Amino acid sequence: MQLSKKFLKKAGFVQVSERDNWNLEAGKRYFFTTNYSTIVAFAIGKKYVPGNGCYIIGAHTDSPCLKLKPISKVTKGGYLEVGVQIYGGGLWHTWFDRDLTVAGRVIMREGKDAYSHKLVKIEEPLMRIPNLAIHLDRSVHDGFKVNTHNHLVPILATTIKAELNKVVAGNGPIDSEDDKEKSNKITNTDDSRHHLILLQGDISDFELQACDNQPSTIAGAMKEFIFSGRLDNLCMSFCSLKAWPYKLPFLVRDQLGLFLSFQFINFAMCCTMPICGFTIPATSLGDWF
DSSP states (O other), X not given: OHHHHHHXXXXXOEEOOTTSOOOOOTTOEEEEEETTTEEEEEEEOTTOOTTSOEEEEEEESOOOEEEEEEEEEEEETTEEEEEEEEESSOOGGGGTTOOEEEEEEEEEEOSSSOEEEEEEEOOSOOBBOOOOOGGGOGGGGXXXXXXXXXXXXXXXXXXXXXXHTOOOBTTBOOOSHHHHHHHHHHHOSOTTTSOTTTSOSSEEEEEEEEEEOSOOEEESTTSOXXXXXXXXXXXXXXXXXXXXXXXXXXXXXXXXXXXXXXSOSSGGGGGGTTTSTTTTTTSGGGGGO
């Protein structure tokens, strides 16, 4: 999303807000974002009049993943685990035995009534969803079906290591109620909901997901392949955004040109968020159709 905004601004698009009244002009280019996950860009032809029609190209900004649950703390068998939920229709067996990290966005409390939005990514492997050793599951070759509730629970740490690294007050362990209160002020994260070694600070809300820590690369004997996850949405969004602005002069002399990149993989899901059928008519852009 951030890269898309930079690219559009460089291509001469002006960002507008859904909260404002728009003064749109023929021959100009604009874009707006919704929920930090959907972007809509449009160009108005110099000879455009309402009713002439439009050219539309669409893509999506998300991909199947494992999202952290609102209550992510899981402790089982001497291990700290992270509760996740599936998003989309992923190939879940490919998530096993990968170095996983955490990325997404958090809403931070900056003061009594002030909040800020931050993008985060931890640049090191934190978690793993391990396969069982073959001698512990001889039936795996007969067909392994992933149970998304029981099998897809990333391991974060051991309980022993976590106990040894607990937050301490001063030079000693936290014993008194005053020390416990100080510790809670330091973290401000409910340790009954999340492991403090994963989430701490003035976090009011978050949208975080597990992701592969292995970087994408250009590979193959002739360097003709892209080895990467999430190619579906990334390729479609990139190619659409890269080509579309340069084709506009030939397409929108007397029409509208729109680039829509939505949060949801399935357009049928757009009704659950005000980003598809509700976004455009609710703005000043609706007057131009």
